[in-house]
Amino acid sequence: MKKFTILIFAVVIIGCYQKGKKQDAASNNLYYDKAIEYRDNQNQDSAFLYFSKVTTYNTDSPLIAKAYANMAIIQCDQGDYFGSEESAIKAINYFQNDNKYLPGVYNSIAIAKNNLKNYKDALYWYSKAVSVSTDSLNILLYQNNITVALIDQKDYKSAIKILQKLLINNTIRNNKSKFAQVLDNLTWAKWLQNPAYNAKPGLMHSLRIREKENDLWGQNASYAHLADYYENQNLDTALFYANKMYEVSKQINSPDDQLQALQKLIKFSPTQLTKKYFGIYHNLNDSLQTARNAAKNQFALIRYETERHKADILKLQKENTDKKYQISVLIFSILLLSVTGFIWYKKRKQRLEMETQNTIRESQLKTSKKVHDVVANGLYRIMSKLENQQSEDHTLIDEMEALYEKSRDISYEQLEYTDKNFNEKISNLLKSFATENTKVLIVGNTTDLWKKVDATIKYEIEHILQELMVNMKKHSKATNVVIRFENHHNAVHINYADNGIGISKQTKFKNGLNNTGNRIKSIGGVINFNLGVEKGLKIQLSFPRL
Incomplete structure (x- = not known):
């Protein structure tokens, strides 16, 4: 499983980040422009705050949609995949039929699904991104993402078929980094399908291109694949590439890849170094989980504080108006209190009615059980006695039996409950x-x-x-x-x-x-x-x- 996630991560970063960069068109909205500035400087919390302000204080639907899309990217990068999916879906509702941005949003949802290991849904959203995209390079990238999800489902045959077509595409061949990525993925899929396949030439060719292009993310993926490839062939070589991966993952500041590299170092290293790497792994993993949990809560609190701040502004505006129009405000306050009191009374009444209904239901259940235990069983005993006494009054027995069945039906009545919406x-x-x-x-x-x-x-x-x-x-x-x-x-x-x-x-x-x-x-x-x-x-x- 760790081998696949390295491949996914390289693709995910490209998908998320490029999608964000395409939404940098000039804006007259100060909140949006400030958010873009913070985002490009890697200040994610501040960027999320200002994007949230765009969605709260703005009425321009396309701008709100782009803000939600960026929020989804930030949440995805910070590991808040459920929050990312929720923001992306809100973006779709605002974009409506704007095909310029929809492919990137669909791809963002697919990435979240893929990270949650829901590969079937990931394929669905990647396919939607392909179907509405008009950018030829993005279509090829989304198709490459599709192959990653297929590999995770161990559908190597389908993945290889798509990757072979991508490899001969002129757009891919003219982009060295993308060509190296597709070649690496194709070679990797072939080796996973057939461990006897000689993957060394393809993996090394891809690595040389990435080193020449100074593509650190690509090098990270290549080192991961080479370490796994040499695991059962040459343990020293596998350890060499695991160390290379660990060093590069620290350069690109990717804690997930650092953890994967440390797993390989623990596995391949001599016994005296295993404890050292395990300690580093344990501390990094704890820090990463703590940071991601804090990020999830922080995003929710930012949204809450933004909405509360809006309410405070409205309250201040109301107070300023009060000073100018005291009589009008007094009347309005009385009406507002009346409406609030009515709503409170109505809600309270609804809660009391709900509690009363629950009490009645419980009482009905107790009563029906009592009918069954006392009346129905008592009737059944009388029927048994009459039958044993060979009474000829069969009419009475039939009537009592009908009565028994009715009481029995009552005891087994089920309460109706609807879970619609x-x-x-x-x-x-x-x-x-x-x-x-x-x-x-x-x-x-x-x-x-x-x-x-x-x-x-x-x-x-x-x-x-x-x-x-x-x-x-x-x-x-x-x-x-x-x-x-x-x-x-x-x-x-x-x-x-x-x-x-x-x-x-x-x-x-x-x-x-x-x-x-x-x-x-x-x-x-x-x-x-x-x-x-x-x-x-x-x-x-x-x-x-x-």
Whole structure:
């Protein structure tokens, strides 16, 4: 698997970065121009902030779309693949039918899918990029990306067929770096298909071109392939290329490739050096995971702070207007309070009705079970006695049997539950707890996330989330609440965080949170409360999708 990811990474960087560079047209928007400046200087956080401001404070759809596309690239480069996909899809909605930018956005989604090892979907989005692209070089690059996804699926035959056509294409042959890339990929695919294939000439030819062109990313891929190629032929040569890869990966500042190179060094090195490389690998891997997790949270917070800042500006404008038009504002405030009170009352009524309905359902279940256990079973005993006494009053027996069947049907009645548009249902549920003083931010609650989740599980999750939000409303005094939804290894992960007063380790859970624990266990999931933290509350829960 590590051999394939080296190949993917070389292609991914080209796809992401070139796509971003093509969106640098002059703009009259100060936020957008500032974002481009930060992006080109590798200041990703600041670039993301200003792109976010473009989407918040601008009404120009094409410019908003380009900002979202750039945000998707930044998130992709920082390992936030779910966030990248979400931003790219928003860009599509704003681009509409603008074929100039759509291919790059489709390619961005494909890259995110590929990094999430969803190769089937990656192929779909790469193909869409090819189908709408009008740039001949980009079409060839997207086709090359397709071959990477095919190799990951071990469909070497299809990948080789495409790469052979690319290798004789004049556009590729006239671009030395691209020619070396395609040659390297083709040679690599042939060797993976047939380990007896002599891959040395093709791999070395590609490396020589890349060294002459000073293509460090390309050299990195070549060294990785040569190290793996020589693994079972000459361990010293394999170690030599692993060291070369490690040095180049540090030059291009690619921690992922450094980790892969270290894996090879651990594997190929003498015993006395293995511990040293393992220590470096462990520290780098921990740092990378920490940085990526921090980046994911940072992107969500930037979006939240941008939107909050917009709200603050609107509030300031309102205060300035108040000074000039005090009487008008007073009337408006009264109306606003009335509407807010009505909405609050309506939401409160809806929540109470929902809680009442749940109570009624539970009561109905208890009652129906009681009917079955007491009435139905009692009737059945009487029927058995009459039959044993050889009574001739068969009419009575038939009527009692019908009555038994009816009571039995009642006990097995199932509550109706609809999970149509479930992501919207969940969003509406969570947002209903937002107030002027409490902001609720939802990340990753997409339609695809819930596609393979059973309706019974959805029913339980809806009530679990409702219980968490009710608990927040009653006790936390939080002003910011973030709920993030993710899909990892065919399981849904929900991370809840607020900045309230938290829960101490000595707190005893009451019925509500105890019921939440029982519900998550009933669907094969787990829930963790991070108790005793300095401020706020964090809760992680997960459950299988199928």
